[in-house]
Amino acid sequence: MPLPSKRGIDIAASPIRSLLPYADAAKREGRHIYHLNIGQPDIVTPLEAREYLEAQKAPIVKYGPSEGLPELRSAIATYYDKFSAGLTNEDVYVTTGASEAILFTLLSCCDPCDEVIIPEPFYANYLGFADVAQVDIVPISSYLEKEFSLPEPDEFVKRITSRTKAIFLCNPGNPTGQLYDEDQLYSLIQVVKKHNLFLIVDEVYREFCYDKAFKSVLAYEGIEEQVIVIDSISKVFSACGARVGCLITKNRDVQAVVNKYAQLRLCPPYHGQQLALACYQNPEPYISSAKEEYRSRRDSLYELLSEIEGINYYKPQAAFYNMIELPVDDAEAFCKWMLTDFEYQGATTMLAPASGFYFNQELGRKQVRLAYILNKEDLRAAIICLGKGLDSYKKLVQ
Amino acid sequence: MPLPSKRGIDIAASPIRSLLPYADAAKREGRHIYHLNIGQPDIVTPLEAREYLEAQKAPIVKYGPSEGLPELRSAIATYYDKFSAGLTNEDVYVTTGASEAILFTLLSCCDPCDEVIIPEPFYANYLGFADVAQVDIVPISSYLEKEFSLPEPDEFVKRITSRTKAIFLCNPGNPTGQLYDEDQLYSLIQVVKKHNLFLIVDEVYREFCYDKAFKSVLAYEGIEEQVIVIDSISKVFSACGARVGCLITKNRDVQAVVNKYAQLRLCPPYHGQQLALACYQNPEPYISSAKEEYRSRRDSLYELLSEIEGINYYKPQAAFYNMIELPVDDAEAFCKWMLTDFEYQGATTMLAPASGFYFNQELGRKQVRLAYILNKEDLRAAIICLGKGLDSYKKLVQ
Numbered sequence: 001m002p003l004p005s006k007r008g009i010d011i012a013a014s015p016i017r018s019l020l021p022y023a024d025a026a027k028r029e030g031r032h033i034y035h036l037n038i039g040q041p042d043i044v045t046p047l048e049a050r051e052y053l054e055a056q057k058a059p060i061v062k063y064g065p066s067e068g069l070p071e072l073r074s075a076i077a078t079y080y081d082k083f084s085a086g087l088t089n090e091d092v093y094v095t096t097g098a099s100e101a102i103l104f105t106l107l108s109c110c111d112p113c114d115e116v117i118i119p120e121p122f123y124a125n126y127l128g129f130a131d132v133a134q135v136d137i138v139p140i141s142s143y144l145e146k147e148f149s150l151p152e153p154d155e156f157v158k159r160i161t162s163r164t165k166a167i168f169l170c171n172p173g174n175p176t177g178q179l180y181d182e183d184q185l186y187s188l189i190q191v192v193k194k195h196n197l198f199l200i201v202d203e204v205y206r207e208f209c210y211d212k213a214f215k216s217v218l219a220y221e222g223i224e225e226q227v228i229v230i231d232s233i234s235k236v237f238s239a240c241g242a243r244v245g246c247l248i249t250k251n252r253d254v255q256a257v258v259n260k261y262a263q264l265r266l267c268p269p270y271h272g273q274q275l276a277l278a279c280y281q282n283p284e285p286y287i288s289s290a291k292e293e294y295r296s297r298r299d300s301l302y303e304l305l306s307e308i309e310g311i312n313y314y315k316p317q318a319a320f321y322n323m324i325e326l327p328v329d330d331a332e333a334f335c336k337w338m339l340t341d342f343e344y345q346g347a348t349t350m351l352a353p354a355s356g357f358y359f360n361q362e363l364g365r366k367q368v369r370l371a372y373i374l375n376k377e378d379l380r381a382a383i384i385c386l387g388k389g390l391d392s393y394k395k396l397v398q
Numbered sequence: 399m400p401l402p403s404k405r406g407i408d409i410a411a412s413p414i415r416s417l418l419p420y421a422d423a424a425k426r427e428g429r430h431i432y433h434l435n436i437g438q439p440d441i442v443t444p445l446e447a448r449e450y451l452e453a454q455k456a457p458i459v460k461y462g463p464s465e466g467l468p469e470l471r472s473a474i475a476t477y478y479d480k481f482s483a484g485l486t487n488e489d490v491y492v493t494t495g496a497s498e499a500i501l502f503t504l505l506s507c508c509d510p511c512d513e514v515i516i517p518e519p520f521y522a523n524y525l526g527f528a529d530v531a532q533v534d535i536v537p538i539s540s541y542l543e544k545e546f547s548l549p550e551p552d553e554f555v556k557r558i559t560s561r562t563k564a565i566f567l568c569n570p571g572n573p574t575g576q577l578y579d580e581d582q583l584y585s586l587i588q589v590v591k592k593h594n595l596f597l598i599v600d601e602v603y604r605e606f607c608y609d610k611a612f613k614s615v616l617a618y619e620g621i622e623e624q625v626i627v628i629d630s631i632s633k634v635f636s637a638c639g640a641r642v643g644c645l646i647t648k649n650r651d652v653q654a655v656v657n658k659y660a661q662l663r664l665c666p667p668y669h670g671q672q673l674a675l676a677c678y679q680n681p682e683p684y685i686s687s688a689k690e691e692y693r694s695r696r697d698s699l700y701e702l703l704s705e706i707e708g709i710n711y712y713k714p715q716a717a718f719y720n721m722i723e724l725p726v727d728d729a730e731a732f733c734k735w736m737l738t739d740f741e742y743q744g745a746t747t748m749l750a751p752a753s754g755f756y757f758n759q760e761l762g763r764k765q766v767r768l769a770y771i772l773n774k775e776d777l778r779a780a781i782i783c784l785g786k787g788l789d790s791y792k793k794l795v796q
Contacts, residue, residue: 008658060441
């Protein structure tokens with residue numbers, strides 16, 4: 001029997017989905033699971049957009065243009081006006097989720113063995129896509145004690161080699177829930193300019209910034225040709241399953257290459273694009289209302305966490321994630337134990353162990369990512385359950 | 399300004415979509431275009447499946463399981479019973495079109511620089527996906543004069559090296575429209591067994607075989623663990639834009655690896671999967687009726703081609719493609735000229751130049767691929783238009 005590829009055997013499994021078998025078993029036993037592990041919003045997808053999609057009665061579900069439906073590209077370009085992005089339709093490539101936009105970006109900017117510098121912790125799947133593209137990730141650690149602020153420009157500079165093609169950021173951050181300081185970002189942009197790199201920024205959480213206004217990298221002057229932005233409707237419009245995202249760049253040479261990768265997979269999904277079109281044509285008041293809901297949960301979560309003893313945490317400024325450090329030796333073992341052995345009032349809480357969000361996994365050994373994608377009542381119950389779990393676990397391992 | 403990747407610059411543009419700018423220009427001039435260039439069926443997507451999708455009123459378009467919706471995996475496994483495939487749900491991975499299934503297969507079976515042997519001409523995008531996966535394609539030529547029959551087993555054997563991981567077939571063939579002889583395929587399977595290779599077969603056109611019954615590689619005994627089948631709803635159910643396909647394998651080790659690539663991109667599109675579910679649950683009489691329509695067009699096309707002087711052609715047995723050799727020096731130049739300079743009764747015909755379907759492009763220099771995806775009246779007009787075009791072109795270049 002022939003063996004699978006070595007790269008396939010070696011690639012890491014998703015830290016977000018890896019505990020799923022234990023969760024499934026817990027459900028079969030009748031325990032309720034509070035899912036804080038995955039960024040699947042519980043807010044409903046815009047009703048008008050769903051109705052718009054239903055109203056489409058095309059008799060044939062045809063291939064669309066590889067670059068995305070023209071009316072959708074146009075709606076996305078217009079949506080970006082509020083971020084002073086100055087986009088034309090040609091700058092927008094519709095992709096099958098942000099996932100595909102990440103892959104296309106790495107393939108289009110980097111050759112095998114090229115390097116991309118990324119602050120860690122980062123969205124775990126960047127590692128997998130870098131592996132598919134045979135690109136080397138060069139991490140720079142950021143720290144919970146510093147609330148995961150952007151590392152100093154010097155930290156980036158000293159990692160730049162002849163193979164460095166890009167700096168890759170996630171802003172606002174997944175898994176950190178943090179928004180980078182504008183002045184610090186400006187300083188980093190000077191590095192990007194000076195060293196003639198690409199600046200790839202995953203901005204899928206940009207609409208959910210609670211304390212400060214968001215400034216897109218698309219709005220900075222003088223690096224227009226170096227910026228690539230990754231975006232998605234999944235979080236902003238609670239439409240994760242539609243699989244619609246986009247890749248934005250004003251660099252014509254990159255556009256020409258992205259276009260070939262886009263043609264290779266023929267086109268993004270038709271239904272998701274129709275849904276996305278209706279979303280982008282009427283983004284308000286939906287987005288503001290979702291943002292207020294998440295802000296209020298963020299505030300609740302912060303209060304709830306203050307009642308758990310021994311954890312380290314901070315108040316995240318954006319997105320719907322929070323990284324916290326638990327008073328345990330191995331957060332992954334604790335998360336698994338919560339699913340296999342613990343219940344409080346018939347329920348348990350599922351968390352994402354943080355080590356998978358780090359290149360240097362040891363840095364995340366005691367941390368977990370919480371996604372506040374439950375209504376406030378459930379969120380409260382989930383955090384109380386977590387606290388009770390920590391109490392029991394402490395007694396168990398003592 | 400940083401430059402795009404060399405691999406991205408070097409990758410070939412789609413031969414099927416590359417002439418589109420000329421077609422767009424012709425349309426703007428008011429000429430009608432008969433599209434014989436792309437495999438976009440004109441048969442309507444099953445009405446019941448579209449209605450089923452509309453009836454789904456899930457308030458949140460959520461992430462689904464990475465491996466596909468369980469009810470869809472089950473419906474696909476059941477559909478395969480008629481091919482004696484003996485599948486369980488675990489053998490079926492739902493993908494974002496056959497495109498993604500091809501990529502996952504190459505990534506899961508091959509490491510960079512591994513080799514895959516493929517008879518040419520082949521579906522052009524295999525080359526692009528091999529490039530993404532950094533896999534080397536080793537072509538074996540097949541010939542129009544031999545009606546593109548499967549090359550002899552010896553031809554495969556003499557190309558096997560220590561880096562060969564798989565033999566990759568498209569059966570029925572795109573772009574050839576041919577069905578491989580069962581005895582010949584059996585002989586090749588002995589080679590696959592003996593040399594412990596994977597046998598990857600793209601069977602997306604299996605339902606459209608007009609002269610002989612189709613036998614899936616999944617039905618052959620003794621190579622169950624070596625076979626990977628690529629499939630899609632795009633052609634069978636005229637739902638190209640839904641972006642739903644699947645990867646089928648009984649090899650548990652390969653399944654484990656595919657699962658990780660599937661988790662990396664989170665999930666296939668929700669709406670397309672709902673549509674696919676309804677399609678697979680009620681495949682008849684839809685499929686039989688589509689097949690009869692294509693058969694009848696195949697017969698018409700064969701008659702129509704007999705009236706064009708100087709071409710070489712054959713009667714394809716399957717799919718909805720036909721490769722023909724034109725009495726011109728450079729088919730691509732002719733196809734472009736048809737779009738830029740020719741019209742007959744206010745219309746012109748768009749064809750796919752065949753060189754892009756060959757690794758050794760020279761072999762396809764005089765050939766084009768026709769897709770008979772127009773109703774018979776339009777098909778007749780398109781072929782008459784092609785004949786008139788060839789007449790005019792002959793006078794022009796003499």
